[in-house]
Amino acid sequence: MMSRNSCSKGLVRDCMKRNLWAIVLSTVGFFMAQLLPVIMTAQHSLSAHKQDLVNLSAADAAASWQGYVESVGEMLGGQNVFVKLAVIILAVTCGVSMFAYLHNRRKVDFYHSLPISRSRLFAVNYATGALCALVPYLVLHALSIVGACAMGFGEAVNASLIGVIVSNVIFFFLLYAMAAVTTILCGNTVITLLLGLWVYFGPTLVTALWQGLKSMFFQTYVTDASVTSLLFCSKFAPLIQYFGVNGTKMHSWAVEPVYAMDYSAGLQESSAIGLLIGYAVAAIVITALALFLFRIRKSERAGTALAFNPIKLPVKIIICVVMGTAFAEIFKMLVYESELWFWVGLVLGTVIFHCVVEIIYAFDFRAIFRKPLQLVIILAVLCAGLLTMQADVFGYDEWLPDEGSIAAAAPMGYVGESALLSEPENIAAARQLAALGVESLNNTDENAQKACITVTFKLKNGKVKSRSYELPATDEVFTLKKQIYQSAEYKQKAWSLFALGEVNEGYHRNIVFYTNGDGYNGVGTLSDSQKAQEIIDTLKAETLTHTGDAMPVLRMEFSQQNNDDYYSEGAVCVTDKDVKTLALIEKYANIVPKAISAKNVKLITLSIYLPDKDFWQGVQVTDRADIDALLKNAVNIDAMNLYGSDAMAYGIMQQFARSNVSVTYTDEKGDEWDASAGYTEEDYPKDIIEKYRAQAEKDAENGVESVQDGDVAYTTEVPLG
Structure with a gap:
């Protein structure tokens, strides 16, 4: 007959008594992270509201009160960073501590000699760790809600808090299961913590390194994410993704690639329910994996680096490849973007981490040079892969979608789907711009005038891809851009x-x-x-x-x-x-348009590009007739804030025939302004510009040197010889 303590409930109860420290740690942690911030925020809000009632009108005081309610709601809800930190710390701590006995041979012999199956022993340890952390969390969260209501902030309590609690529990179980697996895989607690760091943060590091390699090797690469979204977009890094989740919603800054964010919708929070369901399933799968590994783990593996020999080589390969690449990118960045030092860093990083891993596996410094053949193979394969990227063997830069496969497109980067253009004429124009960009990749003319443009395609299969090109300043490019930017569809979606x-x-x-x-x-x-x-x-x-x-x-x-x-x-x-x-x-x-008045113009400077000498030559215009001609139908680019696509939508260009027009004038208040003048193609004063081009060439020959300030060149007399 089995004793009372051999049943699951009794075992869990006894195990919790032995791990009373975990209950105390959880209680203190969630008190500091949940209950205390709610009470402090509520008390501060009440004091501030009392002052508002004295100093503000009733309407303004009521409006400020809503802000205080929102502040308390943030502490109760998914924006409380302290609770997330507590969940992470306790998930890792409990996950490691509940199975850390596997790293001690005497404890392993004791526990595995008990008349209880491995499966039940796993269930007891797993349940104990979860209960030690989650029960205090749920109790203190409930007390926080009661406290908020008691202090008059009942408006902050709503159904969304259920989603917050469920979200925190799901993330706890996922991180807890990951900690349990890493503990079971290892035979040493220090190695467990090192492997845990790799498991939790490795995916984000890999994502960042992959972005860096594409930026280095591909001419048309467009960054897939901002720094913020890069950190929070990897689904394989739940610990980091956790901070981008607000209950059942995703924070607007935590959605994956930036071009998927719909800025026109006001950066509204998207649903996180799909993500949470995925993570809940992942937690179940990883828990099942932990149980399987626990059952087949050999007791004599206690004290070793890794408890399962077959995973040693894959782990070493992953570490060497990732850290070798990290060293390469760091070396390249430190030594002025030197390609030579990229390869030096690659070799050095791979060798160093191969040696470190071998030392850890053997717990012996003499193992530093073991398995040199594996090191050579890892280096050879890694170098071959990077050389393949460098040569663009798979045609990343030359990729163009078939026009029939495009659902929408736009000649711009970082756009939401609602801003992509779906009319056939705009899709065709955007694709043609991309085709011209591909053709210009091999253009080695350094003096050729080019303009950067990012083209984004949404394909009918749901994928979104962007490419960045340097397009030549040709009539065809100008016409295609105007066709898109002046279309009614573009205005309705982008303005x-x-x-x-x-x-x-x-x-x-x-x-x-x-x-x-x-x-x-x-x-x-x-x-x-x-x-x-x-x-x-x-x-x-x-x-x-x-x-x-x-x-x-x-x-x-x-x-x-x-x-x-x-x-x-x-x-x-x-x-x-x-x-x-x-x-x-x-x-x-009572406002009417007003042009730049010629009588207030002090100076007009023409900056004219001279291709033969590859620099801008400044020429000052003082002739009143020429000044009048330059100001006729001129648009003040700066006052109208017209740059890039905004200017193109009206057909306004600052540069035709490689020249800029800068006007220095005073307004009616006596303030002096410098303005860049732009024109429609029809109104562009080409004759005047060409008239002064000859003067610019003459000044260049005579040693009149131009000082560049932004897009404007100013002339200074430089003696010859």
């Missing part, structure tokens, strides 16, 4: 004008106006939300009726604000073709 929503409750919408002649000085503000909406609706309708070049004559900046808050909603230009909109602006704001 902030069409993203303007309803005015938030308690706010009003402002429009600040700028003209070509007033520089950065706003010339007026319209704060009537109803009139502002009428102007917006009129401009929306008008701007879609013309898709050709149009001269911007006003810029409107949109914002919403109340007594305490302000946020920008973007800007848009009004052109000379938007007649109805201009009439409304004059009617409601």
